[in-house]
Amino acid sequence: MKLLFAGTPEVAVPSLQALADDDAFEIVAVLTRPDAPQGRGRRLVPSPVKRAALELGIPVLDGNPSDPAFVSELRSTGAEIAAVVAYGRILRQAALDAMPLGWYNLHFSLLPQWRGAAPVQRAIWAGDRLSGATVFRITKGLDDGPVIAQSTVEIGRHETAGSLLGRLSMDGSHLLSMAIKAVASGKARPEPQQQGVFEKAEKIGVDDAHIDFRAPAYAVERQIRACTPEPGAWAHLHQDRGNDKPLLMHVLDAREARYLPDEQPQELKDVVLSPGELLTSKRHVWVGTLTVPLELREVKLQGRKAMDASAWARGAHLSDSAFLD
Template sequence: MVRVLFAGTPEAAVPSLRKLAHDTEHFDVVAVLTRPDAPAGRGRKLMPSPVKQAALELGLPVMECDPSEETFLAALKATGAEAGAVVAYGRLLKEPVLDALPLGWYNLHFSLLPQWRGAAPVQRAIWAGESLTGASVFRIIKGMDEGPVLAQSTVEIGAHENAGELLERLAQDGANLLAASLQGMAEGQIQPVEQPQGAYEVAAKITHDDARMHFNVPAFALDRQIRACTPNPGAWCQLHEAADALEPIQLHVAKAVVAGADDESAPHGLKPGELKVTKHHVWVGTATDALELLVVKAQGKKQMGAAEWARGAHLTEGAFCD
């Protein structure tokens, strides 16, 4: 049995924590390291991370200290952990910490390393139009996501799948991969393989500004952007509710679809950003085909179907997005 310290923060890390905690034949989760409670919601009330909530439900001790603090090493050693399992923890671990556990630290990363090292591998894979991605378990070293790989699994990216949906699938599959990798490592059945050298795409975090939509690009590019940015930070544009409107509002697009060649309801010849609204459809022009907006959230409003939103918004003939 391996004594494991688990480190993670968001919902995507919870399946792995539960998998390790429930597998008492092979693992003893001695403590859970997560980020401190953070303000959330409109009231900005301090809320525990999803991992902390799950740890408390499982009856596991929780650590919220900063690994860069001098006191952390003593606290880490006091847990008796032999190995560290990390899933989207959100903090870098320095060499003294990495060297403190006899079996080392292991990270579950949601890409097929060495491609898409970094903070947003799932989002970047979708935005790049890739059809395959996966999960990797590797030993953590000083370089970002550069350690030797223990195991990988591959999944297809659905044609209309957004980042949240894909991450949920990967989190479930990855939990099994992480547990099997740690068990194989502890039993000497896995020999980690060094990652190949070369230039690979880095999965930089997607900012609010990155998520802004511009319509002078092909419709397929906008479709990828919307799916990559959903649910966070959310693809958005400026909506001018009338041709002479002085103040645009922000419009988030949570779901859209590119007009098919055989879609008789789709308008043709729309200029980039030009809106066409019917009883059941909301279309916007791009550099190629029209893009049908399916789910939107206007500034100050709740998320809803685009056609329902348009009926209440009373858009004029000259309404457009940019």
């Protein structure tokens, strides 16, 4: 079967590879976003999907779906069906109609929950225990087409968005291949999505990733996990209350500091940290929240490499009044 694959970021590459390795498909073209400027020199860089497609020897399309010639370009590929993973552009009805058997999207949530741009991040931030992948037929609405296949995974207690997305991209690649074959063979049984009010997965921006230590520790930990690695949870480090030039710090790993009575570090006994207040020892760095302290485990200051938080603190020579906000 002749297939068109549409995708852009790294999480789409496992699906492209899985479909390319499956003898049931002939990938006639890959649709991706145009090369984008990156770095200080703003050099044009191809998307991860484009790089993978070129390595596989598959023709690449990067036309604008709003261009009148776009639909003709799609039809010229001869593709009968399209598989989509994080393509990142809206497809108009004329483009959807260009595939005789339709377009099928791999979405990283248990639809209808978390429709939108950041389903994995939002699931972690909300404290969900389960996530998963869904293959559905693309229709006019946002992620609301009939479901072809779905799989479920548990979210790890300290799992970040990057880790969970990596797992789902691998699991989902097999789910997508299975679903496309079911459609092609006429064995698929599309199920309409459940109706009701469900949370939307709005995109998470840099401002959203600004850590609010006035929240309970469990909520701060979820925010950090949801924003890691992108856009990166961050705060301003004030090394001294008299210093008016705070440093930008990213927190890559942090854990709620709940201990059994006989396990609590001596430094924390009879200590109450206000939100954002720092306390360090040779092996630990804690920061105050609305509830219990949060232990910082890995941090990255602007322009420096990521490092163990306690090692950073030993070399930073922080004052007793150092804090994060």
